[in-house]
Amino acid sequence: MADKILAKDQVAAFIEGLQSDRKVYAPALVGEKLVWSQVQGADDVLWDFTNTDLSPKDFFFPQTECMMRFVNDPADEKGMIMQAEPELDEERVLLNIRPCDGKAFGVLDLIFCQDDYTNDAYWRDKRDKTALIGLACNDPCPTCFCTSVGCGPHNQAGLDLLLVDLGDSFLVQVITERGEALADGLPEADAEAAAQAGELKAAAEGAITSGVATDKIAEREVLELFELPMWDRVHESCLNCGTCTFYCPTCHCFDIQDEVVGLDGRRVRNWDYCMSWLFTVHGTGHNPRPGKKERVRQRFMHKFKYIPLKRGGEIGCVGCGRCVVRCPVNIDVREVVNQMNQ
Amino acid sequence: MDNQAIAEEIRSLAKKLLADGVVDCVIGYTQGTVPMRDRPYFAYSPEEAENLTWSSFCCNNLANFARKRADKVAVVAQGCVSRSLVNHIVENQIDRDKLVVIGVPSPGMVDHNKVQAAVGAGKIITEVVEDGDDLVVKGKGFEERIARKTVLRDNCFTCVQRNPVIVDHMIGSPGDDTHGGDIDKVAAPWEKLSAEERWAAFSENFQDCIRCYACRDACPLCYCTVCFVDESNPQWCGKTQDEADVATFHILRAFHCAGRCTDCGACESACPQGIKMRRLTSKIEKDIRELYDYRPGMDPEAIPPMSVYRPDDPQDFIK
Numbered sequence: 001m002a003d004k005i006l007a008k009d010q011v012a013a014f015i016e017g018l019q020s021d022r023k024v025y026a027p028a029l030v031g032e033k034l035v036w037s038q039v040q041g042a043d044d045v046l047w048d049f050t051n052t053d054l055s056p057k058d059f060f061f062p063q064t065e066c067m068m069r070f071v072n073d074p075a076d077e078k079g080m081i082m083q084a085e086p087e088l089d090e091e092r093v094l095l096n097i098r099p100c101d102g103k104a105f106g107v108l109d110l111i112f113c114q115d116d117y118t119n120d121a122y123w124r125d126k127r128d129k130t131a132l133i134g135l136a137c138n139d140p141c142p143t144c145f146c147t148s149v150g151c152g153p154h155n156q157a158g159l160d161l162l163l164v165d166l167g168d169s170f171l172v173q174v175i176t177e178r179g180e181a182l183a184d185g186l187p188e189a190d191a192e193a194a195a196q197a198g199e200l201k202a203a204a205e206g207a208i209t210s211g212v213a214t215d216k217i218a219e220r221e222v223l224e225l226f227e228l229p230m231w232d233r234v235h236e237s238c239l240n241c242g243t244c245t246f247y248c249p250t251c252h253c254f255d256i257q258d259e260v261v262g263l264d265g266r267r268v269r270n271w272d273y274c275m276s277w278l279f280t281v282h283g284t285g286h287n288p289r290p291g292k293k294e295r296v297r298q299r300f301m302h303k304f305k306y307i308p309l310k311r312g313g314e315i316g317c318v319g320c321g322r323c324v325v326r327c328p329v330n331i332d333v334r335e336v337v338n339q340m341n342q
Numbered sequence: 343m344d345n346q347a348i349a350e351e352i353r354s355l356a357k358k359l360l361a362d363g364v365v366d367c368v369i370g371y372t373q374g375t376v377p378m379r380d381r382p383y384f385a386y387s388p389e390e391a392e393n394l395t396w397s398s399f400c401c402n403n404l405a406n407f408a409r410k411r412a413d414k415v416a417v418v419a420q421g422c423v424s425r426s427l428v429n430h431i432v433e434n435q436i437d438r439d440k441l442v443v444i445g446v447p448s449p450g451m452v453d454h455n456k457v458q459a460a461v462g463a464g465k466i467i468t469e470v471v472e473d474g475d476d477l478v479v480k481g482k483g484f485e486e487r488i489a490r491k492t493v494l495r496d497n498c499f500t501c502v503q504r505n506p507v508i509v510d511h512m513i514g515s516p517g518d519d520t521h522g523g524d525i526d527k528v529a530a531p532w533e534k535l536s537a538e539e540r541w542a543a544f545s546e547n548f549q550d551c552i553r554c555y556a557c558r559d560a561c562p563l564c565y566c567t568v569c570f571v572d573e574s575n576p577q578w579c580g581k582t583q584d585e586a587d588v589a590t591f592h593i594l595r596a597f598h599c600a601g602r603c604t605d606c607g608a609c610e611s612a613c614p615q616g617i618k619m620r621r622l623t624s625k626i627e628k629d630i631r632e633l634y635d636y637r638p639g640m641d642p643e644a645i646p647p648m649s650v651y652r653p654d655d656p657q658d659f660i661k
Contacts, residue, residue: 029463029464031463032455032458032459032463032616033463033550033616034463034464049464050464050466053614053615054552063552063553063583064581064582064583064584139482141466142376142466142468143376233384236382236384236407237381237382237383237384237402237407239406239556239559239560239612240559241554241555241556241558241559241560241612242552242553242554242555242556243554243556243612243614245554246552246553246554247614255581257580257581257582259580259582268581268582270581270582270583272581273554276555276572277568277572278572278574281574324375324376325376326614328402328556328559328560328611328612328613328614329381329382329402330374330375330376330379330380330381331381332374332375332376334375335375
């Protein structure tokens with residue numbers, strides 16, 4: 001699909017066009033935090049930022065999500081019959097999503113929507129109704145390592161459009177049909193703009209100086225990795241808190257609970273995390289991941305061995321670096337994965 | 343002594359303790375992979391002890407890692423860590439005979455969130471160098487000099503016991519115990535508010551909580567075999583982001599720390615969302631001090647006030 005050009009003096013009109021029949025969200029600085037926030041007008045939109053503190057996965061997989069409701073009364077005619085929650089009643093655009101987060105949703109699609117029987121209605125509904133307009137990173141952070149995990153600062157996977165900041169204008173890379181519709185009316189880009197974007201891409205990729213090696217992880221058997229002596233040390237400082245998983249754009253585990261207050265009942269799913277003791281404890285009291293070592297190992301094995309093994313080599317990490325920055329004890333995924341690959 | 347000299351002494355002492363077989367492990371800090379995040383480190387050999395460091399960014403409470411260990415450990419302990427070690431001894435979580443305390447006078451630790459705010463939210467900091475009383479903060483396209491004392495952690499600013507309370511090997515000589523902040527002036531900013539205003543302030547303070555439990559897991563006091571929020575049979579606390587569930591966690595956790603909290607600030611340092619947990623725990627610490635004349639972590643022989651009943655216990659708060 002042909003690339004388009006969005007002149008910077010046309011950005012306000014472009015955003016207004018997006019807003020005509022959908023809600024637009026974009027990263028914004030609120031106090032000291034970079035958060036996702038609904039855009040009222042073009043002036044709200046931040047163009048010079050690193051990435052939001054938390055990933056935007058909450059748009060598709062809210063931390064707390066009511067799935068269905070019921071009347072908690074067997075005597076009631078409709079009692080104990082689950083009523084599905086209504087679907088999302090709006091179309092949305094996530095503007096200026098970073099390529100790593102866009103890619104993360106592509107990875108999560110493979111997990112939430114595998115086939116007819118594993119096709120998460122809640123995830124699918126929100127994904128279908130949300131367009132993703134990416135903003136390429138021209139100035140990556142020192143904690144970014146996207147290029148070594150099948151992603152990159154200009155990566156298009158998972159996005160509908162990708163904007164590349166050329167100075168006076170944006171090159172609009174059209175990736176999907178949905179994106180094509182959003183960019184309808186914009187003038188086509190010339191070869192010079194595409195060449196300039198290519199140079200920016202190469203420069204951004206070159207600016208990413210840290211990475212992980214995964215070639216040996218791919219070759220090794222699960223059990224060999226599972227039994228590496230390194231796991232005896234990696235977990236030592238881990239607090240087993242949920243910071244890494246909750247900030248992670250690809251962590252997707254949840255816990256489903258039925259909550260009842262009087263006659264009102266609801267089934268709700270909440271983010272859960274493999275660092276937690278409770279995550280795996282059985283009704284018998286047995287816990288197959290009894291200690292910190294087993295739980296820490298699970299997180300890295302899941303992302304870098306189990307997901308690639310089951311999803312055609314796709315790594316369950318997009319290199320956004322949020323866990324590196326946020327971990328209270330600075331357990332650095334890059335160090336851990338490189339140890340797994342030694 | 344500056345931090346580099348202290349780090350050097352920590353390394354040589356740790357090497358000796360390990361080489362002589364006095365301890366099996368030295369728990370200290372090592373340099374992290376991102377600025378202002380020095381991290382817990384476990385040295386089992388003189389070679390590994392070479393990785394130990396000391397800086398203004400040693401914000402994890404190492405007492406958290408020292409309890410219920412089978413081996414004999416030495417712990418690098420500034421004032422707050424030593425108070426938490428004492429608290430563990432009082433609560434029978436650490437056998438004093440299996441603990442060697444490497445005491446270090448604390449310079450007051452730096453709050454990385456304050457440094458970030460000082461240079462501007464969202465700016466990428468690539469390096470922070472300590473230079474006497476200043477920090478030199480470097481990033482893409484900027485370099486700023488910030489006075490250390492303006493970016494200390496809140497608890498370090500009001501600390502009254504920076505020197506370790508128990509010591510087996512002292513590094514350097516004891517420094518000032520205080521930094522000039524008055525805990526009573528800031529401990530309980532909500533005290534003067536009406537109940538409604540207090541709730542509003544509470545709600546605002548905790549609104550960004552994502553329930554990762556980093557505060558709990560970084561806290562040396564939170565060592566229950568099963569935390570009340572993880573109890574499933576029966577389940578005491580909901581799992582959702584609803585305010586009632588989030589508030590239940592924070593309020594109950596704070597109460598569990600009554601008479602035990604040493605105001606080490608590990609909870610706030612660990613919180614990825616920058617939440618001020620101490621707005622609750624500092625008030626409780628103040629109450630315990632005023633009502634029972636007790637400061638947790640100061641005396642290994644002390645009997646904690648919440649563990650005993652005395653007929654003349656203060657009970658004015660029961661209304």
